Amino acid sequence: MRQASDFVMYALKKNNINLAYEVAITLMNNRALKIEADSIIAHFGNNGVVAQKFISAGILTGKLHTVFHGYEISEYESISFWKQEYVRLSEKSNLLPISNFWKNRLEKWGAKSTSITVHRMGVDIHKFDFKDRPLSKQIQIVSVARATEKKGLEYAIKAMSHLDDTFHLSLIGGGALEDKLIQMSKELGVSHRITFHGPKTPQFVKETLDNSDIFLLPSVIDSMGDMEGVPVALMEAMASGLLVVSTFHSGIPELIDDGINGFLVPEKDPESIAKAITKITTLESLTNIRTEARIKVEKEFNSRTLAKELYEIV
Numbered sequence: 001m002r003q004a005s006d007f008v009m010y011a012l013k014k015n016n017i018n019l020a021y022e023v024a025i026t027l028m029n030n031r032a033l034k035i036e037a038d039s040i041i042a043h044f045g046n047n048g049v050v051a052q053k054f055i056s057a058g059i060l061t062g063k064l065h066t067v068f069h070g071y072e073i074s075e076y077e078s079i080s081f082w083k084q085e086y087v088r089l090s091e092k093s094n095l096l097p098i099s100n101f102w103k104n105r106l107e108k109w110g111a112k113s114t115s116i117t118v119h120r121m122g123v124d125i126h127k128f129d130f131k132d133r134p135l136s137k138q139i140q141i142v143s144v145a146r147a148t149e150k151k152g153l154e155y156a157i158k159a160m161s162h163l164d165d166t167f168h169l170s171l172i173g174g175g176a177l178e179d180k181l182i183q184m185s186k187e188l189g190v191s192h193r194i195t196f197h198g199p200k201t202p203q204f205v206k207e208t209l210d211n212s213d214i215f216l217l218p219s220v221i222d223s224m225g226d227m228e229g230v231p232v233a234l235m236e237a238m239a240s241g242l243l244v245v246s247t248f249h250s251g252i253p254e255l256i257d258d259g260i261n262g263f264l265v266p267e268k269d270p271e272s273i274a275k276a277i278t279k280i281t282t283l284e285s286l287t288n289i290r291t292e293a294r295i296k297v298e299k300e301f302n303s304r305t306l307a308k309e310l311y312e313i314v
Contacts, residue, residue: 099251
């Protein structure tokens with residue numbers, strides 16, 4: 001049974017719904033697979049589509065709630081394969097997009113509005129100590145992100161070429177583009193002001209955040225259409241009292257109110273990134289911005305509160 005179930009999951013990952021469905025039906029007929037529940041929560045739209053098919057076939061029982069995060073509703077290939085399936089899913093399942101941005105997209109495609117409820121991802125606010133501190137003599141900028149296209153790290157590096165030696169950037173996280181980014185920093189003559197840490201432990205990340213001034217995440221739509229949801233890394237930084245700079249991208253403006261609890265710039269615009277960072281250093285007081293950021297996370301992105309809301313939904 002375990003091997004057959006694993007094969008079903010493999011087929012799903014390969015977007016082969018029909019194969020996964022046929023294997024699952026065979027398992028059900030042999031009484032090797034049947035799951036009963038009051039509620040079923042499927043993360044990512046494609047998993048929700050398949051879960052609903054299993055419910056229709058009697059393999060699963062329970063009310064289905066599907067959480068939409070990011071790539072499955074933005075990546076061009078995923079959209080072409082799953083878009084109409086999501087619309088049909090809304091007739092039978094609750095859809096829980098993590099942002100109004102995704103809610104609007106689902107509705108634009110024709111999904112049933114009454115089946116859609118925005119349910120955000122969040123952080124445990126109690127794990128992050130809020131600190132209101134003066135800026136460092138050399139401004140410490142940090143990005144914690146995988147070195148992939150949609151994280152926009154190349155624009156963080158390019159922004160450093162518009163800033164002087166009083167700014168330093170730390171990049172934490174490995175990825176396919178790391179070597180390319182290192183080479184770019186050398187070509188731009190800013191490698192002496194950028195530290196590439198690669199993947200690090202949570203403790204290292206926490207210590208680096210505690211000693212940083214600005215958290216930078218210049219997210220972009222990548223060449224495959226992939227987009228962020230609402231990055232948890234930004235929530236964590238805001239809860240900790242870091243000043244955040246990000247982009248007008250996907251659901252990020254639902255977290256960051258430009259000029260109030262952080263700063264937003266257009267995508268792929270290193271000069272605007274540099275201007276936003278420079279602006280931070282000219283402000284007389286940063287306490288209000290830090291405080292507003294913490295309050296926003298506490299009120300709207302608090303995982304404990306969101307867990308209670310999810311319980312009420314399901």
